[in-house]
Amino acid sequence: MTAAQLTAQELTDRAGLVPFGPKPRRTSAGRIGIYAFLIVASLFFLIPVYIMIVTSLKGMPEIRLGHLFNFPVEPTFQPWADAWLHACTGRDCNGLSPGFYNSVKITVPSVAISIICASINGYALTFWPYKGANLLFGLLVFGAFVPYQVVIYPLIIGLSSVGLFATLPGIIIVHTIFGMPILTLLFRNFYAALPVELFKAARVDGAGFWRIFFSIMLPMSVPITVVAVILQVTGIWNDFLFGIVFAGRSNWPMTVQLNNIVNTTTGVREYNVNMAATILTAAVPLIIYFVSGRWFVRGIAAGAVKG
Amino acid sequence: MQRSWRHRFHLPAVIGTIPMILVAVGVFVIGIGFSLLWSFTSSKLFPSYDFVGLAQYRRLWADNRWLVSVNNIWFFGLMSIACNMVFGYLLAVFMDQRIRQEDLFRSIFLYPFAMSLIVTGLVWQWVLDPNLGLQAAMRNLGWSSFSFAPLVDANTAIYALVVAGIWQGSGVTMAILLAGLRGVDEEIWKAARVDGIPTWRTHVSIVAPMMKGAFATAFVLQCVGVVRVYDLVIAMTGGGPGIATSMPAVYVIQLITVRQNVGQGMAAATMMLVPVLVVLAFSGLVLWRRKRRQEAAT
Numbered sequence: 001m002t003a004a005q006l007t008a009q010e011l012t013d014r015a016g017l018v019p020f021g022p023k024p025r026r027t028s029a030g031r032i033g034i035y036a037f038l039i040v041a042s043l044f045f046l047i048p049v050y051i052m053i054v055t056s057l058k059g060m061p062e063i064r065l066g067h068l069f070n071f072p073v074e075p076t077f078q079p080w081a082d083a084w085l086h087a088c089t090g091r092d093c094n095g096l097s098p099g100f101y102n103s104v105k106i107t108v109p110s111v112a113i114s115i116i117c118a119s120i121n122g123y124a125l126t127f128w129p130y131k132g133a134n135l136l137f138g139l140l141v142f143g144a145f146v147p148y149q150v151v152i153y154p155l156i157i158g159l160s161s162v163g164l165f166a167t168l169p170g171i172i173i174v175h176t177i178f179g180m181p182i183l184t185l186l187f188r189n190f191y192a193a194l195p196v197e198l199f200k201a202a203r204v205d206g207a208g209f210w211r212i213f214f215s216i217m218l219p220m221s222v223p224i225t226v227v228a229v230i231l232q233v234t235g236i237w238n239d240f241l242f243g244i245v246f247a248g249r250s251n252w253p254m255t256v257q258l259n260n261i262v263n264t265t266t267g268v269r270e271y272n273v274n275m276a277a278t279i280l281t282a283a284v285p286l287i288i289y290f291v292s293g294r295w296f297v298r299g300i301a302a303g304a305v306k307g
Numbered sequence: 308m309q310r311s312w313r314h315r316f317h318l319p320a321v322i323g324t325i326p327m328i329l330v331a332v333g334v335f336v337i338g339i340g341f342s343l344l345w346s347f348t349s350s351k352l353f354p355s356y357d358f359v360g361l362a363q364y365r366r367l368w369a370d371n372r373w374l375v376s377v378n379n380i381w382f383f384g385l386m387s388i389a390c391n392m393v394f395g396y397l398l399a400v401f402m403d404q405r406i407r408q409e410d411l412f413r414s415i416f417l418y419p420f421a422m423s424l425i426v427t428g429l430v431w432q433w434v435l436d437p438n439l440g441l442q443a444a445m446r447n448l449g450w451s452s453f454s455f456a457p458l459v460d461a462n463t464a465i466y467a468l469v470v471a472g473i474w475q476g477s478g479v480t481m482a483i484l485l486a487g488l489r490g491v492d493e494e495i496w497k498a499a500r501v502d503g504i505p506t507w508r509t510h511v512s513i514v515a516p517m518m519k520g521a522f523a524t525a526f527v528l529q530c531v532g533v534v535r536v537y538d539l540v541i542a543m544t545g546g547g548p549g550i551a552t553s554m555p556a557v558y559v560i561q562l563i564t565v566r567q568n569v570g571q572g573m574a575a576a577t578m579m580l581v582p583v584l585v586v587l588a589f590s591g592l593v594l595w596r597r598k599r600r601q602e603a604a605t
Contacts, residue, residue, distance in 0.1 A: 031404075034401050034404050034406060035406070037397075037401050038398075038401055038402070038406065038412055041398060041401075041416070042412065042415045042416070044474070045415050045416055045418070045419060045474065045478070046415060047434075048430045048431065048434050048474070049430070051433070051434060051440075052430060052433070055433075063439070065447075066439070066443040066444065066446075066447045067444070067447060068439070068440065068441070068443065068444035068447075069444060117326045117327070120323045120324065120326075121323075121324055121326070121327045123323075124320045124323050124324045125324075128317050128319075128320035129320075130316055130317060130320055130321055131316070133320075133324070136324070136327060136328060136331045136332070137327075137331075139331040139332070139335050139336060140327060140330065140331045140335070142335060142587065143330070143331065143334065143335035145531075145583050145586075145587060146335060146339065146580065146583065147534050147556065147576070147579045147580060147583065148537075148556075149555070149556055149559040149560065149575075149576045149579055150338075150339055150342050150576045150577070150579060150580050151334055151335070151338040151339060151342065152559075152560075152563070152576075153342060153345070153563050153569060153572065153573065153576070154334075154337070154338035154339075154341040154342055155334065155338060156563075157341075157354060158333075158338070176326070177330050177334055180326070180327065180330050184327065208319065209317060209319035209320055209323065210319060210323075213323075234421060237423070238422065238423035238424070238425075238426075239423075240423065240424070240425050240537075240538040240541070240542075241537050241538060241560075245560070245564075255423050255425045255426075255538075258425060258426075258429070259425050259429075259541065259542055262429055262542075263542070263545065271433065271439060274429070274433075275433070278426055278429050278430065281423065281425070281426060282421075282422040282423065282426045285421045285422060285423070286418065286421055286422060288421070289417075289418060289421035290414070290418075296417075296421065297417070297482055
């Protein structure tokens with residue numbers, strides 16, 4: 001469990017260290033080489049998205065000319081509108097928008113429920129460990145490493161036996177289940193770092209399990225909750241496997257709709273519409289990434305610390 | 308760690324953690340138990356309890372598609388983890404040279420990780436599309452013999468997956484290793500310089516071994532990513548051309564949905580669990596020995 005010895009906090013703190021010492025004034029060959037390497041690497045990361053953006057703004061005749069890297073001669077936003085409203089999967093031509101609303105309907109309750117469960121778990125494990133609690137926690141951490149494929153089929157059978165397979169509550173339950181190991185670990189580590197005296201004082205004053213949780217722990221959990229929200233929103237929004245298996249056709253999230261639109265085998269491939277659809281699907285997590293900045297890195301690091 | 312309230316039974320704590328009890332026991336114990344159970348049966352679309360011993364495992368290991376999948380995941384895993392580590396470390400070292408615009412570079416290297424693997428797969432499918440992507444662009448620029456279409460060739464499609472994996476994941480490796488590099492004491496660099504050790508040698512022999520924690524973190528993250536390679540394969544190649552890029556994760560889902568062969572699917576899923584159990588047992592042993600040594604030392 002402690003294979004990774006850096007905590008999330010340390011990672012971001014160190015990543016955030018400002019370079020110190022005097023700025024190098026000479027532009028030696030070595031410095032040029034450093035920047036050359038970094039810029040070439042940046043191109044590797046940027047070019048695919050550059051291609052997507054310019055292609056999504058071109059009309060199909062212009063795309064067929066094959067000038068992949070050129071700016072659009074006659075920029076058009078029609079592909080974007082088509083992707084949102086009219087793109088087809090099989091016979092349905094409603095575009096991506098139903099997928100977007102489905103993703104919102106799946107993501108919001110899943111994030112809320114999984115974080116509520118995980119914070120109570122972490123709190124109980126830290127301050128109220130009952131007999132067997134640590135064994136349960138061990139099982140949960142083990143679950144973080146289990147390949148999804150091992151438990152997917154039993155879950156399908158279990159959920160369909162209570163009539164929740166291929167429904168919105170079903171997919172929310174699935175996301176809550178698979179978010180629980182890592183989130184519980186996150187909250188447990190956070191509460192374990194709080195001073196025990198805080199809890200003891202509240203106990204002496206006669207506060208019980210829920211009172212201490214709501215009045216003391218919850219207000220202090222804001223930073224870790226922000227990390228958890230970022231982790232869960234991007235994770236659930238980007239999910240494909242659970243969406244396609246558990247959500248059911250009418251609740252398919254945006255990633256599933258996108259894949260269906262793009263990898264549909266019938267008809268002419270409208271590359272501009274496909275690329276616009278892809279950018280729209282990536283937009284939500286990308287906005288979160290650019291707005292949250294350092295918090296996002298901390299979330300990733302927290303995700304890694306489960307090792 | 309003697310706390311007076313420890314191990315006393317508190318009903319609210321148990322009630323509050325009912326979801327955890329259900330998930331830990333219901334999903335990760337009973338669920339896996341059922342998967343294991345069904346792998347010994349002749350279940351087709353629905354589970355049955357007609358036990359057939361190890362027949363499903365024998366059929367699994369006689370299935371060419373499964374053998375290809377197993378080969379692929381090892382190849383993809385080793386290639387992508389090795390490339391990610393090397394490229395990520397290089398990026399981290401270059402980022403650590405007190406460069407300007409560090410935040411800008413960091414954002415550029417990391418943003419693919421924020422996006423869905425489906426998006427990554429589609430992006431690279433287009434970049435490598437022979438009629439639309441790099442090959443067409445190069446031919447248009449006048450290099451008419453330029454040939455680069457890894458996705459349509461069964462021998463090279465998996466390399467394309469590795470490239471997409473690097474594009475998506477090496478930024479994170481960079482961020483984690485950079486944090487590790489920044490944690491190495493500045494004095495060590497000075498001491499090595501005084502001793503006249505070349506920079507690359509300091510990196511390989513002194514600094515890298517000191518960053519064990521960061522490397523372990525990055526490695527674990529990579530392994531989890533390799534296991535989740537399902538989305539990337541579906542979006543980029545669909546397991547093709549033919550079965551050339553099939554992976555165990557794809558294979559299992561196909562068996563329980565399209566091919567309606569749950570018994571064999573569960574046998575395959577159980578085989579996926581085996582390496583995880585081996586690694587967990589090994590790391591548990593290492594931790595236990597280290598703990599015992601520490602206790603002996605004090």
